[in-house]
Amino acid sequence: MKQIDFSNSPRIDQVGIEDRIARITARSIKKESKMQGLLMALNMIDLTTLEGADTEEKVKQLCFKAHHLHDDIPGLPTTAAVCVYPNFVKLAVNELKGTGVKVAAVATAFPSGQSSAEIKLLDTKMAVDNGADEVDMVISRGKFHSGDYNFVFDEIAMIKEACGKNVRLKVILETGEIGTLDKVRQASDIAMYAGADFIKTSTGKIKPAATLPVTLVMLEAIRDYYYKTGIMIGMKPAGGISTSKLALQYLLMVKETLGGKWLTNEYFRFGASSLANDVLLQIAKQQSGIYQSNDYFSKV
Amino acid sequence: MKKTHKIDFSSDWNLAPAPESTTHFKLKDTYDLFINGKFVAPKSGKYFDTINPANEKVLAKVAEANEADIDSAVKAARKAYDTVWSKLSGKERGKYIYRIARIIQERAREFAVVETLNGGKAIRESRDVDVPLAAAHFFYYAGWADKLEYAFPNRKPKALGVAGQIIPWNFPLLMAAWKIAPALAAGNTVVIKSSETTPLTAYLLAEVIQEAGLPAGVVNIVSGAGLTGSFIVNHPDVDKIAFTGSTAVGKIIMKAIAGTPKKSTMELGGKAANIIFEDAALDQAVEGIVNGIFFNQGHVCCAGSRLYVQESVFDVVVQKLKDRMNSLNVGDPLDKNTDIGAINSKKQLETIAKYIEIGKNEGAEMYQPSCDLPSKGFWCRPTIFTKVSQSNRIAQEEIFGPVLAIQTFRTVDEVIEKANNTPYGLSAGVWTDKGSKIFNMTSQMRAGVVWANTFNKFDPASPFGGYKESGFGREGGVHGLEAYLKFE
Structure with a gap:
């Protein structure tokens, strides 16, 4: 493949993006399409805990919740994955054996990415060796801002190599630190061409995290990449998506930008911790006709 | 071109129907002409059906104005101009126009649904574009009513008198607002004809004008096709013709008013x-x-x-x-x-x-x-x-x-x-x-x-109008006021 000039990524017009988002958020997603969308959303969640205070008990509880979202309601799907720090991967893999729920690990000196290549590699290897199905890496935002796109590209390629074919790599752009939509597009292109299986908005540690406009820019980058290569790259907005309504708007945006094939957890994920409960609350409401108290749904 | 990969837009997940409710208002069976502050039966005795183009069902019967009807509308407008409207201060005129704007906002849902029923346009547009912009136009020109001297310093602006206005079917309410608001702000009275395919929201606007307490005859609203329009164009006591529609009809109107003192603005076709x-x-x-x-x-x-x-x-x-x-x-x-x-x-x-x-x-x-x-x-x-x-x-x-x-x-x-x-x-x-x-x-x-880097964006403060066969004169902004004023 000929060398791609990442300094010349397609331009993004922010006003135009916001206009498009306004069209999407004006859509009315009701009745059976709402129910279907909610179930889909549940199945796309990467149930996440990434705290310094995480304990083995907490990770265990999270893993149980991932495949027992709310046993009161029969027929619920599992979440797509559980997302933890590398040191909990072994435990999570054990807990989730046979459930179909994947284990994702953040790596590469998450969340800042401020470390050496060796340490990032070791971090990744630790996750992979312990049995992670997916690795969520962060890009080096400092290098990106300084214009060293080749460094960013090479680093992603190196981590993808360490992941191997069977471990899917999600590349976190940390769009809240990237600044403009032009730059989001540019970082998306770098990540995809360097070997990302998924591109992901945020670590969840920086505000703003995922937004509809940023995600639309990334979906359009995925679409352009698909036009050219026929390769389907996944998308994961993470952080800041805590309501069902917003989740449904994301799904509709995916449908209208990339079509129905992307509407599975193979190609779309929500990185979220509190979204699941709001979706459960809505599903219970769709079934019973009344909103229940939050206290009927387990926090973890 | 290099081979590209096609995206498949089929999906198992589709949006369920989400129809806007139509139960919050009731259309009348018949709409009469709005002349001199009242709804009156047409002297023509004729009514035509107006339909919903989405299902071809009849929505209501609407009065068709003939020459005698137009004559009484123009007489009402002239009388209102001479006896009331031209004597009011700009500030008082502004109050009425503000009131119209606010009532449109209050009845926004009704306006949006009727516009969609009668014209076929998506409710998303009538709700988010047509109706809010129509209200915005009234708000905007209400603000100018007492500031004409400042808009045109040292030019002593004066109203023209009776404005005859003819509007198209594509934005029935919005075009009525574009026409009526600047005319009233500048101190004119109005006879306006809606299109024969989309007359209903103009009559809702007539109800609003009644509710706003506008003096009788300041705004008169009639309906009918081209022939009705020609009675307005050719009426000797009309001072100004404002037309929005096709270039072909614009040319006919210009021929008809050639040699008369009638002023005119034409907003015609386009091929942008x-x-x-x-x-x-x-x-x-x-x-x-x-x-x-x-x-x-x-x-x-x-x-x-x-x-x-x-x-x-x-x-x-x-x-x-x-x-x-x-x-x-x-x-x-x-x-x-x-x-x-x-x-x-x-x-x-x-x-x-x-x-x-x-x-x-x-x-x-x-x-x-x-x-x-x-x-x-x-x-x-x-x-x-x-x-x-x-x-x-x-x-x-x-x-x-x-x-x-x-x-x-x-x-x-x-x-x-x-x-x-x-x-x-x-x-x-x-x-x-x-x-x-x-x-x-x-x-x-x-x-x-x-x-x-955008398209089809409208704002009442921004003038709109054409070059060449797209017409002349501007609507919107200060320019839009000028089209309804004369200067010493």
Whole structure:
């Protein structure tokens, strides 16, 4: 493949993006399409805990919740994955054996990415060796801002190599630190061409995290990449998506930008911790006709 | 072009119908003329049916004004002008106009639903564009009513008298607002005729005007077809004709008022060039193309109906456009998720169908997304033509439907020449990431409005109007006031 000039990524017009988002958020997603969308959303969640205070008990509880979202309601799907720090991967893999729920690990000196290549590699290897199905890496935002796109590209390629074919790599752009939509597009292109299986908005540690406009820019980058290569790259907005309504708007945006094939957890994920409960609350409401108290749904 | 991979837009997840409720109001069976502050039966004795173009059902019977009806409307307007309206201060006039604006806002849902029922446009548009903009126009001109001296310093502005106004069917309420608000602010009284296919919201506006307590005869609202319009145009006691509609009818009106002291403004047809440069934000440009041509089913005089794409990005722009067209919902205008509603009338659908045939026969390549259309009513899928020549009729004539003619260009000079090579000159669009290119283009385009990196955006403060056969005079902004004033 000929060398791609990442300094010349397609331009993004922010006003135009916001206009498009306004069209999407004006859509009315009701009745059976709402129910279907909610179930889909549940199945796309990467149930996440990434705290310094995480304990083995907490990770265990999270893993149980991932495949027992709310046993009161029969027929619920599992979440797509559980997302933890590398040191909990072994435990999570054990807990989730046979459930179909994947284990994702953040790596590469998450969340800042401020470390050496060796340490990032070791971090990744630790996750992979312990049995992670997916690795969520962060890009080096400092290098990106300084214009060293080749460094960013090479680093992603190196981590993808360490992941191997069977471990899917999600590349976190940390769009809240990237600044403009032009730059989001540019970082998306770098990540995809360097070997990302998924591109992901945020670590969840920086505000703003995922937004509809940023995600639309990334979906359009995925679409352009698909036009050219026929390769389907996944998308994961993470952080800041805590309501069902917003989740449904994301799904509709995916449908209208990339079509129905992307509407599975193979190609779309929500990185979220509190979204699941709001979706459960809505599903219970769709079934019973009344909103229940939050206290009927387990926090973890 | 290199092979590209196609996106499959079929999905198991589809939006359930989300129709806007119609139970919060009741249409009357019959709408009479609104003359001298009252609803009165027409002297013509004639009523015509007005239908819902989405299902061809009759919505109501509407009075048809004849010459005698127009004469009483003009007399009422003249009397109101002489005895009340011209004697009121600008501040008092402004109060009435504000009141109209506020009542439109209060009845916004009703206005939106009736506009959609009667005209076929998607509720998303009548709710988010037509009605809020109509209210905004009244608010905006209400503010000017007591500031005319400041708008035109040292020019001693005076009202003209009775304004005769004729509006089209594509934006019935909004066009009424564009016409009535500046006329009242400038101190004129009004006789306005709505279109024969979409008369209903004008009569809702008449109810609003009653509710606002406007002095009798200041605004008179009538309905009927071209003949009724001609009675307004030819009435000797009308001081000004404001017309929005086709260029052909505009020419007839200009002939009719030649040699009379009547002032006039004409807002006529268009065939806007929408120009996409290779350095534009292409995905957003595609959105602009869609808004430019498919907004209101293309029933927009300033629609971006001629698309010029720089040759280097032609393939990718067309591919993205086709993909975007696949996510447009065509169908029930009352559904909140509908993007493209019904064609306004059978006659208009025939015109559009005729042009689509012409395009095919001229050798252009047509594309329409596959989507089901309702069995009743008047419908047209969004349509684009590639391999179009500048000399093709679909590239030269106004179609007034969701039909886009796409050509390519290589240089700035070439595209300016092509863009200006039209009898019209109402609007244009330029898409580029480069600011200097925008200013270079806009200064050379012969069009009344040139949008940069957007399309079909309207604001009451911004003047609107055409070059060449798109008409003359401006509506909106201070310019819009000037069209209803004379100066010493």
